[in-house]
Amino acid sequence: MSKQSARAVAWGALKYWDVRGGHLSDVLSRALTGIDMAPNDRRMCQELVFGVVRWQRWLDHVAAGYMTKKPGLPLRNLIRLGAYQLLFMDAAMPVHAAVHETVGVAREVGLGRLSGVTNAVLRKIAASVEDWSNRRRSLETTDPGLALSHPDLLVDRWRSWMPEDRVLALMRANNESAAVFLRINTLRVAPEEAHAALLGEGIPFEGFGRHALVIRLGRGFGVLEDLPGFFDGWFYVQDPSTLEPVDVLDPRPGEKVLDLCSAPGGKTTYMAQMMEDRGEIVAVDVDARRLDRLRQNCERLGVNCVQPLLWDPHADALTDLLDEQRFDAVLVDVPCSNTGVIRRRPEVRWRLEASSWDDLEQTQTRLLQLAADQVRPGGRLVYSTCSVEWEENQGRVEAFLRKQARWRKMDSKLVSGWENGHDSGFYCCLNRD
CATH class of the missing domain: 3.40.50.150 (Vaccinia Virus protein VP39)
Structure with missing residues (x-):
């Protein structure tokens, strides 16, 4: 098992996806294979990868305001990585950590020559976080594709058959983190027994009122395979x-x-x-x-x-x-x-x-x-x-x-x-x- 920081693994996954595409979850799984990383760092790595891909159009727009030419692939993903932390993880991510640690990624992955420009751009973004947030909100109704980081192709398609308020609601929802839902498998366990086992282990969850066999896991539920009864077939991960x-x-x-x-x-x-x-x-x-x-x-x-x-x-x-x-x-x-x-x-x-x-x-x-x-x-x-x-x-x-x-x-x-x-x-x- 090798050691790498969560940000460095995220940068590598983003670079790989930018070049080869594919299912993002598969790309991230591949990037984490053989890496010795604590569960909290793995969650952070996933948040960074999925968050950057969600918001990349807006992140590139913000970065372009501080750069004289379009950056190459390695630098672009360094800037995206840092900008996402500053603009969308500000409550959980101190500014100095977002800038300093992202600059450190450049050195960690052998791109020390990019550390100076990465530092300069991210510090300028950090000084204007509130201004950029206000600008983005003001653009949601006039340029939702940019403000909510979707291609105009999809925005135009949805506008052709949905009212504007539903289009905006759909786009906003697309930028939220997806919840983890479990279907209780009654071939193996009664719902009451499954609920009791999760409660007994202190697993955060709530029922999903629209379907009696579905529960929604709360944040910090741990590793799916460690849930009581998972290997015994009590649950299937299913939206x-x-x-x-x-x-x-x-x-x-x-x-x-x-x-x-x-x-x-x-x-x-x-x-x-x-x-x-x-x-x-x-x-x-x-x-x-x-x-x-x-x-x-x-x-x-x-x-x-x-x-x-x-x-x-x-x-x-x-x-x-x-x-x-x-x-x-x-x-x-x-x-x-x-x-x-x-x-x-x-x-x-x-x-x-x-x-x-x-x-x-x-x-x-x-x-x-x-x-x-x-x-x-x-x-x-x-x-x-x-x-x-x-x-x-x-x-x-x-x-x-x-x-x-x-x-x-x-x-x-x-x-x-x-x-x-x-x-x-x-x-x-x-x-x-």
Whole structure:
């Protein structure tokens, strides 16, 4: 195990992500591998990485006021790192520590030549923190993309179908830290027993009133794997927004259910829980590694009714893979833009382009039709996303129904998580005549 400061690891993760992209949580996990770091420092490292990526447009705007030319990648991430501490962690981070320790990162990572300019820029920002905060607040209504650090592409899209106050509420929520929610797995433990065990260990948590099986962990809960009963399958980390599509599908004990795009298994194992692990769930996915995670999750949670199935869409027709079976209920949680989970995955906002939705339209339309083809007469189909985009949600379902005489829309909802402190998404339940 090697020793590195939390700020130096954060700088390395940010530099890696800037060059290679990817899921920010995976990038951070990779950066922390083999590093000997106390839990509090790990939490600080995560706060720095996720915070800088959330606010990078505003941070770059502030820094540009004190620099004569655009900085190179190493310096840019040093300045972002220090500016984030000064502008958004001021209550917990003394000014001298933010400046001094960030300058120290330059030396720690072998970039001592950048310590002078880093020090100069950060000291100028530190002298104007209140002024920058006031400027940002004043810009929220006139230039929300800059003030709330989102690309104008997304702001313009959301303004095209949402009122301005909802757009601003969504953007503000996207810049908050995501809470950690647990689903209590009643195949392993009763909710009362789970609550008592957490209370007995002094774990901070609260019930989530909109769903009886969900609890929200408080700050300082420690390490997930150390929670009582975690390895025994009492809990699954799962946002409440992902439970609603399963609730409306209403899988019942003894039914035959298909979960298309199933890995890593959050919705799959919740369906098994609702079915009391009786019946059959065929869990299909195209990613072998993620399907292995589904198997591991099923084992930990005590789920036995799931049959994982790897599908190569380039080689196998889905109906052939399924032996032309028909199902009582089908869930298709399609690949999407992920704009409903930007709070949890802040990097999403920066990877989307105008052309992103062209490819998604083809994929989502094809998967919805494939899912519909597997439903028996009288059966149920739920289409879901973790997107807030109209054309991926209501628009996709309406286009499907215009071509399908045998299907009726029973229920649909845009899950506006920005109003309730969790992720957002969409579902629509359809019945086949």
